[in-house]
Amino acid sequence: MDGLYALKPWYARRLSGVRAALARRGVSPDALTAAGVGCAALAAAALAWLPAPLAALPVAVLLAARLAFANLDGALARDTGxxxxxxxxxxxxxxxxxxLVVLAGFLALAAPWLVALAALAATLPSWVSLAGAAAGAPRLNGGPVGKTERCLLVVLAAATGWAVPVLAVLAAGSALTALVRLGRLWGELA
Incomplete structure (x- = not known):
């Protein structure tokens, strides 16, 4: 169950021209990582400060850029040695x-405890994957509510104003994703 992560190879192929241009210009992969965090911060600001549905377009564009930078940084590092x-x-x-920065944008829209719960849950899938990799298993990605699905949920909140239901789905879905990954890793490491 890879979720939208299954589209990563297709997406990486679409970004190959961008990667080649960045490599020719000598852009640092670390700069792309920083740019992704910057896009996340701008998306959070748009989510917090713009009303729904006006927030939807800037949040969607900025989160698409955040995902592109997340794809490009490692690929550029590999392509350029x-x-x-x-x-x-x-x-x-x-x-x-x-x-975490993207979810901080919800602090203007929902109770801090719910935002904190969603933020904690959103990190669980990565903690499980990194723990599995540390134990010698392959690094797992994707799942019912992986990184891409979380971004889509944030865009949904920006479009509709449904901050509380989106945070609840994000928290529950992220916890489910962590459990799915844990189950796969448990079997892998048996």
């Missing part, structure tokens, strides 16, 4: 920071 352990660390920290 600039993969490093520090870059891998920065990539993981950037992904987690971008997730």
């Amino acid at each position: 600039r993969t490093t352990r520090r870059g891998a660390l920065l990539n993981e920290l950037g992904d987690r920071a971008a997730d």
Whole structure:
């Protein structure tokens, strides 16, 4: 059950021209990671400050850019032979920071405890995947509510103003995703 993550190879192929142009210009993969976090912060600001449905377009565009940067940073590093352990660390920290920053935009729209619960739940799938990788299993991605689905849920909230229901679905779906990944890893490591 990979969810929208199954589209990653297709999406990566669509970004190959962009990757080639970035490589020719000598752009750092770490700069792309930082740009992804910046797009997440701008999406959070649009979510917090613009009313629904006016927030939908800027949030969607900024989160699409955030996902593109998340795809491009590692691919560019591999394409240019600039993969490093520090870059891998920065990539993981950037992904987690971008997730949390986007959800911070909900602080203007919902109770802080619900935003905190959704933020904690949104990090669970990655914690499970990283723990599995540390134990020697392959790194798992995707699931019922992975990174891409979380971004779509945020766009839904921006379009409709349904912050509380979206946060509840995001929290429950992220917890389910963590459990699905844990089950797969449990079997993998048996």
